[in-house]
């Protein structure tokens with residue numbers, strides 16, 4: 252999790268409680284990007300502090316509990332929304348129904364509510380993760396390791412308790428060619444890496460790889476009548492940004508401000524301001540992402556890198572890719 256989690260949690264008065272969870276700080280990232288060797292980024296020198304290795308389920312459980320201290324919590328999947336006189340009627344899978352003056356869709360890439368309201372999102376690329384966890388032996392290298400290759404990039408990260416994540420990030424059509432959904436294809440691609448395969452030599456057992464959508468996506472609009480999208484539902488970033496969780500939390504904070512301005516102050520422009528903020532954030536992200544991929548010149552003739560260089564000069568052509 253990015254070092255930027257600190258200011259967001261401080262704003263929510265949750266920083267001391269976060270530290271008390273004993274998540275592991277990570278002071279270094281190792282990268283082989285446009286160079287054959289490894290570059291080390293020392294986060295000890297980073298004013299915002301280290302990045303954090305968190306157990307996502309534990310973190311999500313903790314922050315949901317904190318968020319619900321002042322609210323009634325209903326643990327049920329939302330099935331349907333219907334417009335009601337002063338907002339919405341919400342039907343849940345457990346058979347209960349609820350009324351809401353305003354909806355914030357924070358269902359991630361599923362966009363479970365927004366898509367049904369007709370707010371479509373556009374895919375910016377076809378990135379997927381061919382992801383596998385493994386049990387390892389010996390002491391775990393704590394830092395995140397990122398290694399670019401001709402068809403994308405790999406990352407590996409210790410998860411704690413002898414577990415480690417490995418992911419090959421590439422485009423869905425290239426993944427099919429590499430057979431990354433099969434153990435043999437995935438292991439063959441891993442064997443061709445230099446640094447990630449060295450870490451993998453300490454693996455006792457791999458789980459089978461699974462494919463996870465990971466592409467960048469932006470919604471044409473993040474708001475509607477008494478309706479807001481937050482987190483990945485509003486815009487999903489390529490995981491190379493390392494900001495997905497923090498961005499989701501920050502947009503949750505801003506969505507809450509907009510909801511409060513709309514409902515408590517009757518500010519009719521509040522949702523529109525939030526929508527503009529989401530659009531601006533996505534534009535900054537697109538530029539930064541383009542520059543990051545453009546810094547790789549090693550495989551200029553390979554489709555994965557060519558597509559991203561083309562995206563740099565024409566983000567419109569990328570945003571016109573159909574939904575995955």
Ligand SMILES: Cc1cc2nc3c(=O)[nH]c(=O)nc-3n(C[C@H](O)[C@H](O)[C@H](O)COP(=O)(O)OP(=O)(O)OC[C@H]3O[C@@H](n4cnc5c(N)ncnc54)[C@H](O)[C@@H]3O)c2cc1C
Pocket residue numbers: 252253327328329330357358359360361363364380382418463464465481482483484488490493494495496497499
């Ligand atoms: C391979 C990969 C690696 C990544 N690595 C990182 C990383 O290192 N650091 C980082 O910061 N980010 C990373 N990200 C991005 C990060 O995971 C997301 O940006 C982040 O989880 C978005 O949070 P969210 O709350 O918007 O959505 P989610 O985390 O997807 O949460 C959505 C929630 O909505 C619930 N939901 C769905 N449908 C319904 C429904 N109908 N009713 C009720 N609830 C529903 C789901 O159960 C889930 O709890 C990575 C992403 C990928 C794909």
